[in-house]
Amino acid sequence: MLSGSQGDVQRFIDTAMTSLGEHQLNGHIIARFVDKMIDELESFSPMNKDAETWSNIKMGRICFHKIKREYEATVNSKI
DSSP states (O other): OOOSSHHHHHHHHHHHHHHHHHTTOOHHHHHHHHHHHHHHHHTOOGGGSOHHHHHHHHHHHHHHHHHHHHHHHHHHHHO
């Protein structure tokens, strides 16, 4: 939320996801983390945030929804 730009938001999320992968966590744990982040980000109201913070929240939501779709596509293709 306090990132300087939307690009920073993406980099922070990419770094977190890379770190989870490097620690070889179970895919279900990573999926749960992504779902939890989406839930948390969707709970914020734009009325309580300044424009930059709200923009960062929206970018975080977009990034995590994309990760979730990619993960689900990967899982479904293995079935």
